[in-house]
Amino acid sequence: MHVSASHVVVSLVENYPNYLIINLDKLDYCASLKNLETISEKQNYKFIQGDICEPHFIKLLFETEKIDIVLHFAAQTHVDLSFWRTLEFTYVNVYGTHVLVTAAYEACVEKFIYVSTDEVYGGSIDEEFDEASPKRPTNPYASSKAAAECFVQSYWERYQFPVVITRSSNVYGPHQYPEKVIPKFISLLHQNRKCCIHGSGLQRRNFIYTTDVVEAFLTILKKGKPGEIYNIGSSFEMSILQLAKELIHLIKKTSSESEMEYWVDYVKDRPINDLRYPMNSEKMHNLGWRPKVPWKEGIKKTIEWYRDNFRNWKNVEKALDPFPVTGHSHSLMNCRM
Numbered sequence: 393m394h395v396s397a398s399h400v401v402v403s404l405v406e407n408y409p410n411y412l413i414i415n416l417d418k419l420d421y422c423a424s425l426k427n428l429e430t431i432s433e434k435q436n437y438k439f440i441q442g443d444i445c446e447p448h449f450i451k452l453l454f455e456t457e458k459i460d461i462v463l464h465f466a467a468q469t470h471v472d473l474s475f476w477r478t479l480e481f482t483y484v485n486v487y488g489t490h491v492l493v494t495a496a497y498e499a500c501v502e503k504f505i506y507v508s509t510d511e512v513y514g515g516s517i518d519e520e521f522d523e524a525s526p527k528r529p530t531n532p533y534a535s536s537k538a539a540a541e542c543f544v545q546s547y548w549e550r551y552q553f554p555v556v557i558t559r560s561s562n563v564y565g566p567h568q569y570p571e572k573v574i575p576k577f578i579s580l581l582h583q584n585r586k587c588c589i590h591g592s593g594l595q596r597r598n599f600i601y602t603t604d605v606v607e608a609f610l611t612i613l614k615k616g617k618p619g620e621i622y623n624i625g626s627s628f629e630m631s632i633l634q635l636a637k638e639l640i641h642l643i644k645k646t647s648s649e650s651e652m653e654y655w656v657d658y659v660k661d662r663p664i665n666d667l668r669y670p671m672n673s674e675k676m677h678n679l680g681w682r683p684k685v686p687w688k689e690g691i692k693k694t695i696e697w698y699r700d701n702f703r704n705w706k707n708v709e710k711a712l713d714p715f716p717v718t719g720h721s722h723s724l725m726n727c728r729m
């Protein structure tokens with residue numbers, strides 16, 4: 393189960409005992425039910441293994457369970473992989489979303505929240521994106537998320553079906569499969585291996601801690617307006633090279649430039665790697681939400697969690713392998729940012 397979604401599910405199950413929370417997941421290579429162990433026996437929680445790309449199954453699910461609200465996180469998310477498995481990303485992210493939103497509409501769901509990404513805006517040097525900024529995705533993952541947004545939004549335009557779209561910065565924290573950049577670097581360093589950096593490492597990303605994202609979704613559930621899009625961003629931004637050095641400093645306990653350089657391995661860049669995704673999240677601030685967890689606190693908790701829980705996933709070693717999935721001898725496969 394994915395990073396922010398597993399935390400949202402745990403929070404909903406624990407804090408809303410009068411609601412039944414159904415978690416639908418295909419249990420793909422990156423999923424781990426261990427992330428949900430604390431709630432697995434709760435009366436108001438139900439796990440269903442299933443695929444959003446199966447229309448008959450999804451239709452039946454809406455017919456048999458009385459579902460009021462849908463929070464749609466399920467997706468293919470590893471950007472590097474999206475260059476190699478482009479059609480699979482389109483299939484799951486676009487077709488799967490279309491299947492889900494259609495079934496939710498037919499079942500008269502009260503709210504459908506589609507979890508999208510800051511990457512739909514494409515890269516920027518100094519333009520700050522707000523929700524009205526055009527979508528200019530540059531990689532296949534972002535393109536599939538942007539296309540899926542169009543399908544979701546069209547249900548609002550056509551039928552006034554109450555959809556809400558969120559676009560968030562990079563999430564970090566416990567529960568994240570170590571193919572993503574922060575848990576990947578942490579896990580590599582824990583195993584005395586070097587951090588692999590795409591290109592120069594000067595590309596910058598905004599990071600937001602998982603509990604802040606949970607708060608954002610609870611806010612959207614209560615106050616998000618139908619037909620609206622909300623950026624869920626943080627002002628905390630650093631380059632991937634800075635990130636690697638920060639993690640080396642914290643894990644290897646060194647501030648020496650030459651020692652830090654030792655733990656960095658520069659590899660060939662992706663075909664395209666957006667420079668930044670600066671976002672304005674004023675619309676969320678107006679709903680009363682702001683990120684609260686300082687980087688120092690969030691990253692300390694994350695490092696500690698991966699020390700004890702790295703083996704929560706089957707075949708997790710593959711996530712750290714420079715060529716984990718395709719077997720191609722190509723450094724593009726190294727890290728998602």
Ligand SMILES: NC(=O)c1ccc[n+]([C@@H]2O[C@H](COP(=O)([O-])OP(=O)(O)OC[C@H]3O[C@@H](n4cnc5c(N)ncnc54)[C@H](O)[C@@H]3O)[C@@H](O)[C@H]2O)c1
Pocket residue numbers: 393394395396397416417418419420421422423424442443444445464465466467468469470484488507508509510537559560561562563564568569
């Ligand atoms: N991680 C981030 O930094 C980030 C940032 C912005 C937006 N998002 C969005 O948040 C969502 C979750 O991201 P993540 O990084 O936690 O993802 P992840 O890749 O860790 O998890 C994706 C989950 O979706 C499930 N899944 C995949 N295909 C499915 C299918 N066909 N049917 C049912 N389940 C399926 C997988 O089993 C897995 O549990 C995604 O929609 C992603 O686009 C993530």
